[in-house]
Amino acid sequence: MKHFRNIFLVLSVIVFISCNNTETKKDVSEVSVSNTFLERVEPLHWWVNMKNTSLQLLVKEENIGQSEPSISYPGVTIKKVNKAKSNNYLFLDLDIDATTKSGKFDITFIFDDQTTKTHTYELKQRQKTADEYVGFNSTDAIYLITPDRFTNADESNDINKNLKETTIDRTDGYKRHGGDLQGIINGIDYIADLGFTTVWPTPVLENNMYQGSYHGYAITDYYSVDPRFGNLSDYKNLADKLREKGMKLIMDQVANHCGLEHWWMKDLPFEDWVNHQKNYEDNIENWNYKTNINSNHRRTTNQDLYASESDRKGNNEGWFVATMPDLNQRNPFMANYIIQNSIWWIETLGLGGIRQDTYPYPDKDFMANWAGAIMEEYPNFSIVGEEWSYNPLLVGYWQTGADNKDGYESNLKSTMDFPMQKAIIEGINEEESWDKGLVKLYEGLANDFYYATPKDIMIFLDNHDKSRLFTEVKEDVVNAKMALSYMLMLPRIPQIYYGTEILMDDTANPGDHGLIRTDFPGGFKGDKINAFTGLGLTDDQKSMQDFVSKVLNYRKNSDAIQDGKTIHFAPFMNTYFLFRIKNDETVVHIINKNEKPIIIDLKRYKEVGLDGKKLKNIVTGEEFLWNDAIQLSEKGSVILTTKF
Structure with a gap:
């Protein structure tokens, strides 16, 4: 995505630079303005009041590495300018002070030939707090x-x-x-x-x-x-x-x-931007699906104490x-x-x-x-x-x-x-x-x-x-x-x-x-x-x-399923009972793999404390009184709840 600079800058850029960029070594009185838009500045914009006050901008533009950038905006400071191997990149380390207000400002780049290019960047107000x-x-x-x-x-x-x-x-x-x-x-x-x-x-x-x-x-x-x-x-x-x-x-x-x-694969900023980059660059003309990519997909190497x-x-x-x-x-x-x-x-x-x-x-x-x-x-x-x-x-x-x-x-x-x-x-x-x-x-x-x-x-x-x-x-x-x-x-x-x-x-x-x-x-x-x-x-x-x-x-709407205690009982007679419990809500999940009707003695699940309680099937709406036994008439799952 290309980013558009402020077109109303011919005189203002010169005044802006001469008044505020005291660190530049360029003779700004000789600077001329270029109408070429910057190819990329990423992230596209940022926000004020972030916990981390640091921001690193990727700037992509032809020969941008030969320029010196400057910013004059209260609370925003260029801490470091990082050049890349490719002359078409700069990485700008910014600090955005906690007092910085939202708004737009120009980043001005002065080139060796005394031309300038600018990019208007925006710091936005956050729509909600981090919490x-x-x-x-x-x-x-x-x-x-x-x-x-x-x-x-x-x-x-x-x-x-x-x-x-x-x-x-x-x-x-x-x-x-x-x-x-x-x-x-x-x-x-x-x-x-x-x-x-x-x-x-x-x-x-x-x-x-x-x-x-x-x-x-x-x-x-x-x-x-x-x-x-x-x-x-x-x-x-x-x-x-x-x-x-x-x-x-x-x-x-x-x-x-x-x-x-x-887009960056056509002009990689550093020699190690991607892994096996030299392999790629040496074979770029013949790169295909069968190219050696040096991958073994051995994910256990992240934990393996003995991995080579x-x-x-x-x-x-x-x-x-x-x-x-x-x-x-x-x-x-x-x-x-x-x-x-x-x-x-x-x-x-x-x-x-x-x-x-x-x-x-x-x-x-x-x-x-x-x-x-x-x-x-x-x-x-x-x-x-x-x-x-x-x-x-x-x-x-x-x-x-x-x-x-x-x-x-x-x-x-x-x-x-x-x-x-x-x-x-x-x-x-x-x-x-x-x-x-x-x-x-x-x-x-x-x-x-x-x-x-x-x-x-x-x-x-x-x-x-x-x-x-x-x-x-x-x-x-x-x-x-x-x-x-x-x-x-x-x-x-x-x-x-x-x-x-x-x-x-x-x-x-x-x-x-x-x-x-x-x-x-x-x-x-x-x-x-x-x-x-x-x-x-x-x-x-x-x-x-x-x-x-x-x-x-x-x-x-079930607290028991979302955040309840879990109890399950070892499978018995081709059935498996699982319980989710929170406060006065108990949910019972039964898997029955029997093809024919079967009666299950419920005394085995006494510790759950459901004796004498009424439950409802959440799928069929049928009600059930939890006493001595339950008849499971067909293969399938049953979900019961004490919540009505």
Whole structure:
């Protein structure tokens, strides 16, 4: 994005410089004014009254390294001017005093030939205090959306001829389909009615790649919304509309890598801006998908006491894939750039959280500093990191407060619960033999002893990278409901992928990303099925949609589920009882895998203290008196509550 300077400056710049820039060595009486706009100044703007008074500006302009910058604005001081290897960059270290008022000011650059260029920068007033940025937590339920596949509300932005990928093809799972930010806005009522409190779209920043640009994880401009999704106003509008509903917006960010077509890849500021940069620069003319990228994807090297240095570097410095350059967070200017970009988006959108992609791949000390800087500024905020591991030891390592042997403190509030996801799917699917399947659920939850704060971990059953729940449970509706209801009862932050509520699947080719990210029915012109209205849905799909709505809307107002004590009993007779308790509310979740009716003696659960109490089934509304026994007439899940 180019930035426009004040065009009314011919005389004022000369007066401004001569009066206020006492440190310059230039003879300002000979300065002439250039009308060339600066190519980039990032962050685009900033705010006054931040806890951290330091700001580092990236300035990109031809031969800007040959200039001397000056600022004259009360409370703003240039502390240091940093030149880069490329003469087309400067990095300006500013201090913004606590007394600084919001407003605009000129940054003036005087070149060796006595010409000047200026950029008008703005410091804005914050819309709310840092403490008012409240992140997602266990009171929330998160709806994950792949924006390109949810709803196409504005067909006018489907194709942008100024970008490299210029086709729409809904028959191809790996091409753009046209979904956009306005489509998510149009779906807010539907999402809220289901009982969700938070929306997490996968990245919507510019992905100006030649192919596969729809998913958003190959960012080519960290300060620009991809025009095929809309613009910054649309993004802000989404955040505002969610807030009006009392809902939150999570931003999906990527600190590990960018897209190969990112604007800086054509002119890298330093020799170590990205990892394996020389390899890239030496082979840039022949770079392709098969280029050696020096990556081993051995994420355990972050914790492994015996890992070789070469293996550590293979994970932390290798490129994720050949089209995604690995950012070098050990470069202090890159580190500042990423941290400030995250804070800029928090302030700009009023975010309710960040999801950080590929968390174990970047430099782990940087990630601790990144999360620490955000949490220092916003103490009530939330960040979740993706650690795709089924080992709870690895997942727990990344959560703040973990008792790590190496002393590592991540400052990361939440991690993604891949271990429990796997336990639930396998446990639900497994044919019962001495309760073996249900034991996987039971023992999976028993691993919570290792986590610093289990209720801050994000649990899910499917997402944009994994097979759909309905496919995973072998297209069995009862199994899907059992898995989902159990997940929603856990001491966790639950996330559900769009379409799970209507049994969307990828059974034709399990694990295929194009199928996993299928178009949401009713979101596109000509759709014969409309999940928003129920038109054309099968009875099973309607049943699942209704089930999700009833459970989520109960959960939204349940102190016991959100923050209660958890008690579960070892599986018995192919049943598994879990209790969530707070004050006078007790929620009972029962999984019954028996195909035939069975009577369960309730004396085994006496310690919970439900004897003689009346409970209600939150799905069917039926009432039940907790006495000696309960008859479970069919396979499935039962959710009972003492709250009427």
